[in-house]
């Protein structure tokens with residue numbers, strides 16, 4: 001295991017009874033990058049993050065975080081990592097200021113240092129003037145900014161974000177990601193879990209998870225380039241009937257209607273997918289298009305997407 005990786009795991013596994021929530025997961029997460037876990041509910045994202053933060057013991061496997069072994073180094077790592085969960089790690093009945101003071105105290109910041117750091121965070125996260133507001137009365141976007149401020153009070157080297165943007169609108173999501181890139185630019189490594197494709201596409205690297213296992217990993221572009229399917233879009237009439245016909249073909253991995261187009265993933269062992277489709281779409285027009293991350297997700301997870 002080497003220092004260039006903020007996180008390395010080999011065979012990380014967590015059983016709950018007979019269920020493998022995380023099943024022999026190997027990870028190598030480079031320092032100073034934003035790494036995503038992309039997967040549906042229940043695929044093991046939160047369980048993985050809980051093991052990597054030292055909150056949950058693995059059933060088996062090796063884990064190294066910032067060069068330290070887990071289990072064993074939980075206390076040492078506590079001040080070096082930050083953790084923001086999907087349900088916002090905030091006290092609703094405390095004010096903005098009190099929430100930040102409380103976290104600063106937990107991390108052992110001295111009074112003067114805490115005051116300076118909190119002022120800095122209030123300004124950085126657009127919370128000036130809201131110091132006395134109860135966290136419970138804030139909007140989704142404001143709470144999210146406060147939660148990020150709280151998770152970074154102690155300037156962690158490694159930040160874990162478990163579905164951080166589930167409760168906010170697209171505009172707030174975009175702004176939140178700008179803040180993540182600011183943190184990354186000063187050397188923070190970030191591990192973020194999501195089930196949003198657009199969010200996953202912003203990560204430097206990501207792992208696609210399904211039922212506790214890793215189906216693929218790499219940069220979003222590399223994953224799209226390496227996809228084992230070609231993407232063809234068809235326009236024309238009666239797309240619902242065409243979809244039903246195509247979905248039963250073994251060469252077709254997925255068919256999804258997107259507005260007035262049918263997006264079809266065809267296995268890459270079909271030599272000429274356009275020609276193959278032309279004989280089946282009777283007069284409708286078709287064109288090959290570039291794969292998206294959602295296409296990668298569908299091919300990796302074998303989900304015969306029939307939206």
Ligand SMILES: Nc1ncnc2c1ncn2[C@@H]1O[C@H](COP(=O)(O)OP(=O)(O)OP(=O)(O)O)[C@@H](O)[C@H]1O
Nearest residue numbers: 016019020021039040041042043044045046047048
């Ligand atoms: N404490 C627990 N006891 C029993 N089963 C659990 C426990 N925690 C998680 N699981 C199970 O482990 C699997 C993975 O759950 P996990 O919460 O890690 O998934 P997730 O990808 O984070 O999903 P979500 O987005 O819904 O949080 C699920 O089948 C879940 O029911």
